[in-house]
Amino acid sequence: MSDHAGPSILPAEMRSASLRGYIFGFAGSIVLTVAAYLLVVGHASTNGVLVSALVLLALVQFGLQLVFFLHLNMTTQQKWRLYMLGAMVIVVLVIVIGSLWIMGNLNTRMTPAQEQQYMTAQGGL
């Protein structure tokens, strides 16, 4: 559908959208989704390898959809959206890794008796 002529009322940010891009993003996402699903159902590898493979497939699909569905690119117009995305990724990593770190630490340092005592004193965890 790149055959349109004249000015478009579509916002400039969306003009990089193309049928080929959508089809590529869609087909790629299906392949990545089904591949991840088959890995789990077949349970073909050890846990560590499986987790790394799943995370990798998810991140590739994330990038694919950002580019082909949300039309993120390096042009001047989009640069600020990219910076916002970067800031978001940092905050998300701090929240997720920080929570797991703190709660994991708490979990290993407290004995069940201490946990019970804490729960009684605080009325819950």
Next chain:
Amino acid sequence: MSAAEFAAGGQTDARDGEVDAKAIFGFWVYLMTDCVLFAGLFATYAVLRDNTFGGPAGYQIFNMPEVLVETLVLLMSSFTCGLGVLAARSNRTSQVLGWFAATFVLGLVFLTIELTDFQSLVTQGNSWTRSGFLSAYFTLVGTHGLHITIGLLWMAVLVVRILKTGLTRGNVRRLTLLSLFWHFLDLVWIFIFTIVYLMGAARV
């Protein structure tokens, strides 16, 4: 068209372009803050994942073929939503309405599968009150489902608006923002699918 009219048209176009740019960037900032909300819920889920309190663990309650269908339905709705935006570029109103109707139906199918699943969990006694794991699960997946519901309402309102006033510049702008929202929900689902369902089913 006289030179003056042409210049006026050019100015309107530039002004509209500026409004578009501000709206899209503003909406993008909202989407990124929404990511932070989901990050909080993902972190909670990751922490509480193994706290099943004698209740079922993920691999015992997830119906994986159903989850795969759900995922593919949402992915397809993301695709039809994109085709709707493309149709808006070439000013084809009936095509826009058709693609967004398809997106709406697919979104509704996704939501139906999810709610049916929630209902069967609750009737089996595995509601959010059962364990820390189930609280976190219902909150995370339910918040995504709530976003989908809001997206569907927005879509319904916008389709009626386009039926009444046509593909105006403002309506196309709203359509663009809605498409960003819808694709964003698909992005979040990639991680729900991977972290909650796949890693849950694989017991890793």
